[in-house]
Amino acid sequence: MTETVDIQKREEEDKRLIIAAYRNLLRTLDGKMDDSDKKNIRKAYELAVDAHKKQRRKSGEPYVLHPIEVARITVDEVGLGPTAVICALLHDVVEDTEVTLDDIREKFGDKVALIVDGLTKLDASYNADSPQAENFKKVLTTLVEDVRVVLIKMSDRLHNMRTLGSMPRHKQLKIAAETSYIYAPLAHRLGLYSFKTEFQDLCMKITEPDTYYSVSKKLQETKKSREQYIEEFIAPLRSELDEIGVPYRILGRPKSIYSIWNKIKTKKVPFEEIYDLFAVRIIIDVPPKKEKSFCWMVYSTITDIYRPIPERLKDWVTTPKANGYESLHTTIIGPKGRYVEVQIRSERMDEISEKGFAAHWKYKGVNGQPDVFDTWLDSVRDILENGNENATEFINDFKTNLFSEEVYVYTPNGDMKVLPKGATALDFAFSIHTDIGYHATAIKVNKKLVPMGHTLENGDQISVTTNRSQKPSESWLKMVVTGKARSKIRSAMKEERRRQGSFGKELLQRKFNNMKVDFDSAVEALVKFFNYPNHADLYFAVAMEEINLISTLKKFKVETGKLVQIVEEKKEEERKVPVKGSRVLKRFSGTPKLLIGGESSEQYEYSFATCCKPVLGDDIFAYITATAGMKIHRANCANAEHLMANYGYRILKAEWVSGANSEFTAELIITGVDDGPGVIQKLTRQINDLDINIRSFNISGNEGYFEAKVGLFVTNTDQLTLAVKSLQNLDNVSTVIREEV
Numbered sequence: 063m064t065e066t067v068d069i070q071k072r073e074e075e076d077k078r079l080i081i082a083a084y085r086n087l088l089r090t091l092d093g094k095m096d097d098s099d100k101k102n103i104r105k106a107y108e109l110a111v112d113a114h115k116k117q118r119r120k121s122g123e124p125y126v127l128h129p130i131e132v133a134r135i136t137v138d139e140v141g142l143g144p145t146a147v148i149c150a151l152l153h154d155v156v157e158d159t160e161v162t163l164d165d166i167r168e169k170f171g172d173k174v175a176l177i178v179d180g181l182t183k184l185d186a187s188y189n190a191d192s193p194q195a196e197n198f199k200k201v202l203t204t205l206v207e208d209v210r211v212v213l214i215k216m217s218d219r220l221h222n223m224r225t226l227g228s229m230p231r232h233k234q235l236k237i238a239a240e241t242s243y244i245y246a247p248l249a250h251r252l253g254l255y256s257f258k259t260e261f262q263d264l265c266m267k268i269t270e271p272d273t274y275y276s277v278s279k280k281l282q283e284t285k286k287s288r289e290q291y292i293e294e295f296i297a298p299l300r301s302e303l304d305e306i307g308v309p310y311r312i313l314g315r316p317k318s319i320y321s322i323w324n325k326i327k328t329k330k331v332p333f334e335e336i337y338d339l340f341a342v343r344i345i346i347d348v349p350p351k352k353e354k355s356f357c358w359m360v361y362s363t364i365t366d367i368y369r370p371i372p373e374r375l376k377d378w379v380t381t382p383k384a385n386g387y388e389s390l391h392t393t394i395i396g397p398k399g400r401y402v403e404v405q406i407r408s409e410r411m412d413e414i415s416e417k418g419f420a421a422h423w424k425y426k427g428v429n430g431q432p433d434v435f436d437t438w439l440d441s442v443r444d445i446l447e448n449g450n451e452n453a454t455e456f457i458n459d460f461k462t463n464l465f466s467e468e469v470y471v472y473t474p475n476g477d478m479k480v481l482p483k484g485a486t487a488l489d490f491a492f493s494i495h496t497d498i499g500y501h502a503t504a505i506k507v508n509k510k511l512v513p514m515g516h517t518l519e520n521g522d523q524i525s526v527t528t529n530r531s532q533k534p535s536e537s538w539l540k541m542v543v544t545g546k547a548r549s550k551i552r553s554a555m556k557e558e559r560r561r562q563g564s565f566g567k568e569l570l571q572r573k574f575n576n577m578k579v580d581f582d583s584a585v586e587a588l589v590k591f592f593n594y595p596n597h598a599d600l601y602f603a604v605a606m607e608e609i610n611l612i613s614t615l616k617k618f619k620v621e622t623g624k625l626v627q628i629v630e631e632k633k634e635e636e637r638k639v640p641v642k643g644s645r646v647l648k649r650f651s652g653t654p655k656l657l658i659g660g661e662s663s664e665q666y667e668y669s670f671a672t673c674c675k676p677v678l679g680d681d682i683f684a685y686i687t688a689t690a691g692m693k694i695h696r697a698n699c700a701n702a703e704h705l706m707a708n709y710g711y712r713i714l715k716a717e718w719v720s721g722a723n724s725e726f727t728a729e730l731i732i733t734g735v736d737d738g739p740g741v742i743q744k745l746t747r748q749i750n751d752l753d754i755n756i757r758s759f760n761i762s763g764n765e766g767y768f769e770a771k772v773g774l775f776v777t778n779t780d781q782l783t784l785a786v787k788s789l790q791n792l793d794n795v796s797t798v799i800r801e802e803v
């Protein structure tokens with residue numbers, strides 16, 4: 063009896079939660095829907111509630127709260143409209159429930175069905191444990207079909223990341239790796255800066271929880287004093303800005319935890335010494351035609367009061383970034399001599415920078431600028447169409463091309479071309495036209511002849527001389543970075559191979575004819591003998607005389623018109639990845655015991671990765687390499703993201719069981735003030751006092767500062783932490799960081 067009451071109570075509670083979430087969604091949509099939108103959204107909501115009624119999330123809450131929240135994000139945080147809301151509400155039903163795509167098409171029409179189908183396909187690929195590069199290609203293919211698919215997928219990912227807490231640790235790590243490998247850069251590229259920042263912060267919270275919480279705590283503690291500083295900074299500006307006579311807002315925003323931590327790591331300064339923890343943003347409300355001149359007027363007002371640092375001036379108002387970002391940035395020296403980054407922009411620019419793609423479309427055609435996203439989508443299509451079958455190569459092309467910063471260069475007529483940073487003279491030739499690339503013989507940059515692999519810089523003017531008899535060679539691949547040039551060169555090489563191959567094939571045909579053996583079976587036999595992946599490779603090798611046909615054929619005899627290999631004793635020399643059950647001698651005594659994939663590590667031969675040098679107590683995972691057996695990495699190893707994203711199927715969960723008798727090596731990077739010859743002694747004494755042995759010691763000094771790299775033998779992370787703290791206590795030491803490669 064009480065049980066049914068409980069169930070009833072729970073059902074009522076669920077219902078209340080679901081209705082509240084739905085009302086919240088409608089509130090954000092207020093004013094964006096007409097009557098038919100309202101009806102359709104209601105219909106989608108009811109379908110989702112019904113379809114997911116038996117499912118719960120890992121956290122225990124009713125599953126349907128997830129699609130409702132994803133829908134809210136697409137409206138509130140991406141800026142999409144009713145169609146996207148309907149698709150977001152339905153994004154998991156085809157995948158997880160009995161509702162079919164046909165049902166959806168019937169009820170909501172072709173457009174919604176198309177988008178939901180895209181989302182379902184994306185999801186299916188994720189469950190299949192396939193390599194990340196494959197998944198990424200799918201994401202991009204749907205992107206060029208309808209951008210909303212990817213924008214909804216981003217919202218889905220954001221909600222999943224925000225609610226990752228109830229997932230098991232190894233799943234959290236995998237999802238975080240995938241997010242920072244694909245979704246954060248994609249968000250950046252689509253101009254969704256707030257998504258990118260939140261993705262990075264949430265990933266850091268998972269991979270480096272201690273650092274994350276310590277930085278966020280420090281940010282909290284310094285909030286008051288930062289706010290006071292911004293007030294102090296703004297005060298003298300106000301009356302001057304008022305005089306310009308346009309409405310404006312001033313915001314002082316702290317930077318993201320991730321970007322602060324990045325600064326601590328790369329600049330090797332402690333938190334307390336990072337002064338540009340925040341950026342001041344001045345947003346003016348002016349019509350599009352006056353944006354540029356007013357932005358510069360504000361710039362001039364500010365720099366009348368504070369001294370600017372000229373190298374830090376970035377003018378993305380005149381030339382927007384390739385992802386659509388427009389803003390005028392400068393860094394000035396504010397009160398107390400601190401650096402303050404100032405961003406000046408219009409309301410329109412601000413909306414674009416916050417909401418990227420969606421907002422950009424709203425303002426399409428403003429200021430008569432070419433649509434940067436259309437241009438970008440064209441290049442995505444280009445890479446997808448000309449792309450190679452090798453997904454990993456594809457993703458590398460993609461990451462260097464479409465996520466990177468850009469250089470602006472000019473044709474002899476003064477037309478501007480935008481290329482990714484690092485692009486070469488030859489890349490430029492291919493960007494003008496494939497034929498110009500193919501036949502490029504000489505390239506001049508600013509009227510001077512340069513090698514084809516010459517790296518371009520902003521403002522370069524380039525002219526290309528062509529010759530019909532010129533053609534690409536293998537070595538050209540090393541002289542380009544853009545995906546377009548690479549894929550064009552590769553396909554030219556393939557064509558060349560095919561042409562050469564047909565010579566090889568003819569040669570074999572003559573040979574086998576003379577020997578009176580069947581052509582097809584003989585080719586098959588040789589391909590197998592050399593272990594070529596296909597026939598074309600054999601033909602090519604024959605044409606290029608890479609193999610000696612005469613001596614090879616001596617290893618065969620002819621039997622009833624077929625080539626038969628003369629059997630020899632063949633030695634098996636294949637190296638295999640160690641498998642469970644193989645017994646291998648331990649390299650040193652006191653090997654720590656681990657739990658790998660839920661089983662005792664005694665069944666495995668493993669070693670510690672030298673890139674991140676795990677220490678007992680670190681968060682770790684196991685990775686099965688192709689040739690070097692199993693390696694144990696730290697969860698926050700710099701390589702982890704790449705490994706998890708690309709080779710997720712080779713990753714096993716790993717945990718420490720015991721390792722009390724083992725010794726680990728760890729490296730610390732210590733920076734500080736070089737106060738004389740006693741520095742080395744001070745550091746070593748501090749370490750020896752803790753009974754820790756030093757394995758290596760390197761120190762270099764420069765203008766009163768030193769940087770030391772110290773290798774330690776420690777037994778666990780507690781001991782390591784103790785060493786870090788104790789070194790930090792020395793008054794000439796400013797930072798102590800565990801080395802990450």
Ligand code: MN
Pocket residue numbers: 128153154218
């Ligand atoms: Mn989902």
